[in-house]
Amino acid sequence: MAAVPKATLYTFDGSVWASAPRLALVEKGYASTDLDLKIVDLLKGENFDPSFLRINSKGTVPALVVPLLETTSAEVDTKFRAITDTKLILEFLDKSRSQNTLAANADSAAAPAPILAPATIEGKALSDELIALVHEPSVDPNFLLLGIRSEAELQKAKQGLPGTFVANRHAALVAHQKALENSASTTAFDGSTNPKSSAVHENLKKWYADKISSQALLTGAYVGGDKDAVAQLVKLTNDAWQNVAKCIEKLETKLTGPYALGDQISLADLHIVPWLARIAAVAQGVKPASDPIASIDAVIAEYNVKVGQKAFSERPSFQAVYGSGLH
Ligand SMILES: N[C@@H](CCC(=O)N[C@@H](CS)C(=O)NCC(=O)O)C(=O)O
Structure with a gap:
């Protein structure tokens, strides 16, 4: 029997935003056989491999590649589409588990999954606002991991x-x-050039050049010993932490409690928790926490987030993703 086409989640354990779909898989009760997980090691820069850029031209995780339903029959080759934005991936995972569209052989007898999307228009507006808040570039959790508040911090x-x-x-x-x-990828066996592959080649070259220049500040400070880059990075990092404090204050006023939108967990929690977890991890000096739950509570307490995400840290999804340490 031909293998049934499945979705593939491209992920990395230390990634903030890939943690959101990982939490969602547990919350929604997906079985481990429902989709394939592929690790893209960000620490080795595997997300820059041309083979991964063909899947997600942004070069980021998470990415979810799903079979198109209309092509999942035996007669036609299955076509796939890639979803490359965390918010859209979570919405897709939320809808798919109740409709069993993620894999053609999804077990229809499995227990019904909780619906994570808010049920009301007001709930959706608040949910979108909270999600946008933690995805703001000014509080980018990936920048905070690499940021330095002083020269001494850079050495560490x-x-x-x-x-x-x-x-x-x-x-x-x-x-x-x-x-x-x-x-010489633009030259074919007969010596002619293929305009399509030549365009791909040029696009890739531009992609790497743009990416290298977007990393110039970090590379200059960490690798190049560039004093101006260090000073600029210190300033940007301190600004970012100010923004984090403001963001946490805003969250505090907007979260309903005990979960983001009230008594039930929802999509917003699955974005806020990974963001808070990274903030907590960086605030502790990027070392694996011996007790991740206590440490996230400590950060929440420090910033006086009244309702916070305390309830969340007791859930099996949190244990599955953060049991061995915050990241
Ligand atoms: N806006 C994207 C951001 C995804 C993102 O920044 N992912 C990080 C990991 S948490 C990544 O892959 N970074 C690799 C890079 O930027 O080179 C989303 O929400 O999906």
Whole structure:
């Protein structure tokens, strides 16, 4: 029997936003056989491989590749589409589990899944607002991981995970750029050039050049020993932490409690919890917490988030994603 086409979630354990669909899979009661998980090691810069960029041209996780229903029959080759935005991935996972559209062989006898989308127009407006708040570029949790509040912090960060991350990413980008420059992918066997592959080649070259320049500040500070870059990074990091404090204050006024929208967990929690977890992890100096639940509570207490996400830390989904430490 031909294998039934399944969705594939591209993920990485240390990723903030990939943690959101990982929480959702548990909350929705997906079985481990419902979809394939593929690890893209961000620490090694695997998200910059041309093979991954063909799946997600943004080069980010999470990415969910789903079979198109109209092509999941034996007669036609299955076509797939990629969903590359965390919010859309969660909405898709929420809808698919009750409708069993994620895999053609989804077990229709499985227990009904909770609906995570808010049921009312007001609920949806608040949910969208909360989700947008934690996805604001000014409180980017990935920047906070690599940010430094002082030169002394840079020396520490260089020795740890942030240093490895920045250096590996830069090395991967430069290696891909070099490989493209040296490759003759535009020339076919008969010596002619294929305009399509030549355009792909040019697009990729531009992608790597743009990405390298978007990382220039981090690379300059961590790898290049550039004093101006260090000073600028220190300023941006301190600004970002001010923004985090404001964001937490805003969350505090808007969260209903005990979950974001009230008594039931909803999509908004699955965005807020990974954001708070990263903030907590960075605030502790990026070391694995021996007790992740106590540490997230400590950050919430420090910022005086009254309702916070305390209730969430007792859930099996939280244990599955953060049981061995916040990230
Ligand atoms: N706006 C995107 C952001 C996703 C994102 O930034 N993912 C991070 C991991 S948490 C990533 O893949 N970073 C790799 C990179 O930017 O090179 C979303 O919400 O899905």
